Amino acid sequence: MPILASDRILAFPARSVAAAPSLAPSPLEDEVVKFFDQCRAPLLRYTCAIGLSAQDAEEIVQEVFIALFRHLQLDRSRSNLHAWIFRVAHNLALKQLQSNRRLPETLDSYADLVNSHPDGRLNPEERIASGQRQQRLRAILQALPKQDQCCLYLRAEGLRYREISRVLGISLGAVSNSIARSLMRLKTVDGV
Amino acid sequence: MEFNGMWKRDAHLTDEELVLLSDSEMSHSQAGKARAHLAVCWTCRTRMAEMDGAIADFVRLYHAGSERNSNSAAGARALLKARLAELREFSPQRIWPFSQKAMVTRYVAASVCAIAVLAAFALWPSNPALTSGRQTAVVALPVVPDPNLTPGAARTMNRSDVCAASHVDSAHEIPGSVQRKVFAEYGLGKVRTTDYEVDYLITPELGGAADIRNLWPEPHSSVIWNSYVKDALEDRLHHLVCDGAVDLPTAQRDIATDWIAAYKKYFHTDTPVSAHSKLAGYEAPFSGD
Numbered sequence: 324m325p326i327l328a329s330d331r332i333l334a335f336p337a338r339s340v341a342a343a344p345s346l347a348p349s350p351l352e353d354e355v356v357k358f359f360d361q362c363r364a365p366l367l368r369y370t371c372a373i374g375l376s377a378q379d380a381e382e383i384v385q386e387v388f389i390a391l392f393r394h395l396q397l398d399r400s401r402s403n404l405h406a407w408i409f410r411v412a413h414n415l416a417l418k419q420l421q422s423n424r425r426l427p428e429t430l431d432s433y434a435d436l437v438n439s440h441p442d443g444r445l446n447p448e449e450r451i452a453s454g455q456r457q458q459r460l461r462a463i464l465q466a467l468p469k470q471d472q473c474c475l476y477l478r479a480e481g482l483r484y485r486e487i488s489r490v491l492g493i494s495l496g497a498v499s500n501s502i503a504r505s506l507m508r509l510k511t512v513d514g515v
Numbered sequence: 516m517e518f519n520g521m522w523k524r525d526a527h528l529t530d531e532e533l534v535l536l537s538d539s540e541m542s543h544s545q546a547g548k549a550r551a552h553l554a555v556c557w558t559c560r561t562r563m564a565e566m567d568g569a570i571a572d573f574v575r576l577y578h579a580g581s582e583r584n585s586n587s588a589a590g591a592r593a594l595l596k597a598r599l600a601e602l603r604e605f606s607p608q609r610i611w612p613f614s615q616k617a618m619v620t621r622y623v624a625a626s627v628c629a630i631a632v633l634a635a636f637a638l639w640p641s642n643p644a645l646t647s648g649r650q651t652a653v654v655a656l657p658v659v660p661d662p663n664l665t666p667g668a669a670r671t672m673n674r675s676d677v678c679a680a681s682h683v684d685s686a687h688e689i690p691g692s693v694q695r696k697v698f699a700e701y702g703l704g705k706v707r708t709t710d711y712e713v714d715y716l717i718t719p720e721l722g723g724a725a726d727i728r729n730l731w732p733e734p735h736s737s738v739i740w741n742s743y744v745k746d747a748l749e750d751r752l753h754h755l756v757c758d759g760a761v762d763l764p765t766a767q768r769d770i771a772t773d774w775i776a777a778y779k780k781y782f783h784t785d786t787p788v789s790a791h792s793k794l795a796g797y798e799a800p801f802s803g804d
Contacts, residue, residue: 342544348596348599348600348603349603352596352599352603355595355599356592356595356596356599359591359592360592363588363591363592368577368578372577381587381591384591385591385594385595388594388595388599389598389599389602391750392599393602396602417707424643428653441557457576457577459570461576464576469529475577476577478538479573479574479577479578483540484540494517495562499531499534499535499540500531502534502538503529503530503531503533504530504535504565506530506569506570506573507530507569508655509565509567509572509573510566510568511567512569512572514712
């Protein structure tokens, strides 16, 4: 029952709460955490590369593994979970980018990091040249269509062409064509 | 996949064929023919080497930022484990052997764990006190308020007062000074306050008072019983009160005593309706499997 406090405010009486029990993780939780250990870094790299901030990427990765837990909890297919995880991450990242209402800043955060960690083996002139080359490379990369960029990132994470085609929802031929086209563009970084 | 140009001695490999060969995406027989061509064709070998150089350049650029994430891996892992523990209670096949009180206790346990880890995770990568080995207290917050700090408080109002349009439309912004006091009371001096919303336990739409006994820092991040779910309950109770289906003191008491139990009672469900919870966005889009 409410009790009268002061200034016409009714304050409810304080209550006690039972002590919290300790709970052991289930085998399914352990399995998901194991996947997390294996895939967190690649997923962070991928989602940052397609334009998420580090903080958003970390949150998306958490959501991916919550989704994986639910997927497995419902006894859904375990066929190629590696590609499944990337596909969920890709879709959630695109949603997040849309909700952020801004264009992806592809590899910009990486650019800052690369520039802040110059190769110590190079002399000052070589560092400048190396930095300029990285800038050109990045410019070429950013000029690629987004789908081509995604193909490259996913390939860099070790996905096979068939897996990439499923993650992005495009044909196998489109994947190989995209990767070939992108590499030929990147090859021109030295003016070749 | 099409693989043309292998039959004539002078026909070079296309760019796509070079990529397919490099990535071991060709069939065995096609790859054999391509390698045979490469063995005798300096032009294609040079093009292949240039392509490998482009791959190496790209991979170096792509991996350049990966080291920055390594410091927070342990915190992220612990956060995931806590969130999974919270989800454990919502196995779709599970028949509940527990009383409602025991279930609520378990929600509280899992949520306390989740929020504690979240607070630790928020501090982990950037807090120099942690990296230098100094002890820093980890703040634990439940998805339900501390009943000693926030028992609930309501203004003396009747049904017609709370259902008046002017009352419903009025803003209920909590002054910054009061919010800081609430955070301090809950020991939240060192966590990101943007992760929480200082919320009324009894919503002003039900006569809840702007009194510190009725305010608590509600976490946004809880997977199941989060602020969005509580908002849905508040709307529901307001409608029920204004429709005359529930009297105002009952609504106030129920939400103040245990808002999760109240949600279950008024929505007739043990889990949040998907439209109310952040879980609604988790459906996996990989239907091909």
